[in-house]
Amino acid sequence: MANTSEYTELILNAQDDTNLDRIVDAALTCITRFGMTKTSVEDIAKEAKCSRATIYRMFPGGKDSILEAVVASELGKFYSAVEERVARIDTLEDAISAVINEAGLRLINNPALATVITLEPEVILPLLAFERMNQLLEFARLIGRHLLERWIVDEKSERIAEWIARIVISYSATPAQYFDITDIDSVKKLVNLFVMPGISVMNGNTQPSNG
Amino acid sequence: MKKQTLRDRIIEAAYACTYESGISKLTLEDVAKQAGTSRATIYRYFPKGRDQLVSEVVAWAAFIWLEGLVEAISGIDDFEEIGVKAIMFAHKSLLNHDLLQKVLDEEPQVILPLLTVEASRIVAFVHLYVVTRLFGKTLPEHIDRDTFAEYMARLLVSTIVTPGRWDLSDERQVRDLVRCEFMAPLTTGR
Numbered sequence: 420m421a422n423t424s425e426y427t428e429l430i431l432n433a434q435d436d437t438n439l440d441r442i443v444d445a446a447l448t449c450i451t452r453f454g455m456t457k458t459s460v461e462d463i464a465k466e467a468k469c470s471r472a473t474i475y476r477m478f479p480g481g482k483d484s485i486l487e488a489v490v491a492s493e494l495g496k497f498y499s500a501v502e503e504r505v506a507r508i509d510t511l512e513d514a515i516s517a518v519i520n521e522a523g524l525r526l527i528n529n530p531a532l533a534t535v536i537t538l539e540p541e542v543i544l545p546l547l548a549f550e551r552m553n554q555l556l557e558f559a560r561l562i563g564r565h566l567l568e569r570w571i572v573d574e575k576s577e578r579i580a581e582w583i584a585r586i587v588i589s590y591s592a593t594p595a596q597y598f599d600i601t602d603i604d605s606v607k608k609l610v611n612l613f614v615m616p617g618i619s620v621m622n623g624n625t626q627p628s629n630g
Numbered sequence: 631m632k633k634q635t636l637r638d639r640i641i642e643a644a645y646a647c648t649y650e651s652g653i654s655k656l657t658l659e660d661v662a663k664q665a666g667t668s669r670a671t672i673y674r675y676f677p678k679g680r681d682q683l684v685s686e687v688v689a690w691a692a693f694i695w696l697e698g699l700v701e702a703i704s705g706i707d708d709f710e711e712i713g714v715k716a717i718m719f720a721h722k723s724l725l726n727h728d729l730l731q732k733v734l735d736e737e738p739q740v741i742l743p744l745l746t747v748e749a750s751r752i753v754a755f756v757h758l759y760v761v762t763r764l765f766g767k768t769l770p771e772h773i774d775r776d777t778f779a780e781y782m783a784r785l786l787v788s789t790i791v792t793p794g795r796w797d798l799s800d801e802r803q804v805r806d807l808v809r810c811e812f813m814a815p816l817t818t819g820r
Contacts, residue, residue: 560795
C-alpha cells in the first residue's frame with residue numbers, strides 16, 4: 420500500500436489519460452460489486468471493455484497498482500468535493516462544519532467503501548487504529564493546511580485538521596446516539612459547542628469559567 | 631476475593647497461551663491443557679469455538695486494562711487533571727502491554743479488526759464513566775451531558791489509540807491538548 424506522500428503525488432499529478440481513467444473507473448465498479456479481494460484483472464478488463472494486455476501495459480504492477488490508483492482517485496475526488504464546499508464559505512466556524520459534514524457524507528455514502536466494509540472488514544478496520552491510522556491523520560493534516568489557509572496560517576491549521584479528522588473518522592465509522600454527522604445542523608451545533616471554544620483557548624482567549 | 635469460575639479459568643489460560651503461540655496458532659488443545667480441562671468443556675462455554683474464545687479474551691483484557699485506568703484516576707476531582715492523568719496512563723499502559731505489543735507486531739492483520747470492534751465497546755464504557763463523573767458538577771447550561779460525554783469518549787479513545795501529532799508522554803503537550811480539544815467547552819464563558 421502506498422504511503423501518504425505517494426497518494427498525494429498521485430492526486431496532484433491527476434492524469435487526464437482517458438484509458439487510465441476508464442480502467443480506474445471499471446476497477447471501482449468491480450470493487451463496488453465484488454469487494455477488493457475478489458476483483459480480478461480479468462473482471463476489470465471485461466468491465467473496461469479492453470484486453471488484459473492493455474491493462475498490464477498501463478499498470479505493470481497489475482491488480483495492486485490498479486487498487487492504489489483507485490484509492491488515489493477516490494481520495495482526489497474526496498478532496499475536491501470538500502474543497503469545493505469550503506470555497507463558498509466565509510467563516511472558520513462554518514468551514515469546519517462544512518468539512519466535517521461533507522467528509523462524513525462522502526465516507527458514509529461511498530458505495531465502494533460500503534461494499535468493502537461489509538464484505539471485507541479486515542481490509543478497512545486496520546486503517547482505523549495505531550500506525551495505520553497515523554497515515555490517515557497525516558493525510559488529513561496535509562489537506563487541512565490547504566483547506567483552512569484562508570483563516571489559519573500557522574501550524575495550528577494542522578492541529579485543527581487532525582482534530583477534525585478524528586471527529587470525522589469516529590462518527591462516520593460508528594453512528595452516534597446524540598449526533599448525526601450527515602445533518603449539517605447537528606454538525607454546526609457540535610462545532611459551535613465543542614470545537615470553537617477549544618480554538619479560542621488555543622488562541623489564548625480564555626474567559627474565566629463560571630463554575 | 632471473587633471465586634474464579636471455570637469460564638474465567640479458560641479465558642485466563644487462553645490469554646497465557648497467546649503469549650506462546652500468538653493468536654493464529656492458538657489451539658483449543660493447548661488452552662484445555664493449560665486450564666486443566668477438556669476441549670469438550672471449552673465448547674460448552676464457548677459454543678462457537680476458537681474465534682469466540684479469542685474475542686472473549688480480547689474483551690476480558692480490555693476490561694482489565696480499563697479497571698487499571700479507572701483506578702489510576704479515582705480520587706482526582708479536577709476535570710483537567712482527570713483528562714491529563716487518564717491520557718498519560720492509558721498511553722503508557724498500552725505501550726507497556728507486552729501481549730498487545732507482541733500481537734500488534736507479529737499479527738497486526740489478526741488483532742487490528744478485533745481491536746476496532748473492542749474500541750466501540752470501550753467508547754461506550756468511557757461515555758458512561760464520563761456521565762457518572764459529571765454528576766454533581768454544574769455544566770454550562772448550553773451543554774447536554776450525554777452529547778458531551780459521547781464526544782469526549784470518542785476523542786479520548788481516538789487519541790489514545792492513535793496519538794497522531796501528540797507526544798502523550800509529555801505532560802505539557804497533554805495538558806495543552808486536554809485544555810483545548812477536550813475541556814474548553816466547560817471552561818470558556820459564552
